[in-house]
């Protein structure tokens with residue numbers, strides 16, 4: 001229903017959802033199926049979320065394709081065919097467009113529109129959501145599907161405006177192809193985005209200079225086209241794939257081997273790690289059950305990967321610069337195609353900007369403490385303000401006008417119940433929010449679980465005439481404490497990364513992800529629902545008696 005207020009239209013819906021990526025699309029589908037009127041607001045001109053924006057050369061997913069999709073519809077699963085082991089960005093975007101078409105989702109999505117603010121109106125028990133188009137959406141439920149890593153981090157380096165060449169951030173890549181042919185290109189950053197794009201850019205550019213602050217561990221993806229027979233079998237085993245996405249630790253079928261790193265002899269360990277290396281992808285992560293908690297054991301795995309880097313990279317000085325010294329797997333465990341091999345090319349050079357920091361961007365290139373590098377194009381592969389960045393971009397205000405940013409002390413202290421809700425913000429849900437398992441696994445699996453929990457919850461509220469759901473302060477305190485306790489027992493917290501917020505100058509250090517694994521988390525959420533939403537306060541709507 002559309003009303004008019006101060007010449008701006010007001011749309012009234014049951015639920016407003018921000019974002020038309022994996023989470024927003026499925027949320028829309030589920031709510032519509034359940035009979036809730038829903039409006040999705042999306043800043044981009046199309047569906048896809050991060051896969052709409054991250055169009056940089058070499059962009060691929062690091063979950064295997066057969067798991068990197070929805071599993072809620074057997075028909076959908078069987079209709080779509082992935083071409084290779086790790087899906088590339090254009091193919092994932094085609095998949096999400098296919099989903100949007102199949103379920104006719106676009107008619108409830110408003111594209112090219114940003115949400116400026118969302119405020120809870122206590123008197124009316126509704127969320128008033130202000131769009132940058134001037135429209136207002138009034139909704140009973142406010143749901144964020146803004147992604148965990150969707151707000152680009154463009155470092156504040158002096159002089160970028162005076163650079164005469166072109167510059168791009170991997171997370172906001174243009175739709176048209178950027179042609180590097182014959183150009184001198186500089187890439188700043190060696191996280192997943194840098195490591196994926198560097199080998200592809202190197203093949204095109206006249207010269208590529210990589211500006212590396214922190215070397216990263218990466219193992220070969222061993223990407224390959226899928227065999228049609230494998231795909232046929234996968235589709236036949238749809239139920240099993242769905243079970244694996246729901247019941248395994250990170251939603252990709254793999255289980256951790258039930259053995260400590262320190263239980264193996266050096267010979268056994270070498271054999272296990274070599275086999276995992278040969279299989280490619282995330283196999284090393286699953287080779288032992290204590291990689292992320294065992295300092296001594298982690299070092300042994302890190303030594304193994306470092307030895308591989310030294311073997312691959314021919315120039316010893318470059319190889320030494322590429323050797324990471326943090327705990328393996330505590331920054332994102334990256335998988336690549338020919339990343340370290342790329343440094344054997346004559347047209348590629350590596351600059352250590354920890355030793356000689358970037359001082360400024362000049363008209364002609366990048367000046368570090370060591371000198372000036374002349375460039376035609378600069379690629380910022382400098383990552384994102386993760387977990388809270390996209391939530392804080394929207395002015396979200398709960399009870400008494402308190403903003404989410406204030407409540408979470410500007411990110412210093414996220415407080416949630418189950419990573420889905422936060423006290424003082426009634427009828428608001430965050431899909432893959434801080435303190436949920438989210439990025440520590442296969443996102444579509446995490447997203448399906450969240451979306452299904454939220455839509456089941458809304459149906460429960462409707463059936464029981466509940467007007468307001470809100471977590472109790474005690475439940476929230478316990479959940480946030482539990483998340484921190486689990487994280488503090490791991491090596492994640494000892495490494496500077498976007499997980500810990502260390503990549504954003506001035507951002508408070510924390511670890512806002514539930515590390516207990518997808519399957520245990522699902523069980524906890526299910527138990528909460530089964531116990532009549534234990535830890536939440538549910539307020540029944542006042543009955544109006546007919547006169």
Ligand code: NAP
Nearest residue numbers: 060061062155189190191192193194213214332381382383
């Ligand atoms: P990232 O992992 O945060 O890496 C950013 C890189 O830029 C780091 O090497 C960082 O160095 C460097 N950097 C940042 N500011 C800098 C500065 N001022 N000067 C010099 N270097 C600077 O970001 P990302 O590579 O975009 O990846 C982010 C996350 O997105 C990944 O961890 C992953 O979860 C996801 N992702 C996944 C895929 C995939 O599925 N394959 C692909 C891309 C991204 P420091 O390490 O020193 O901070």
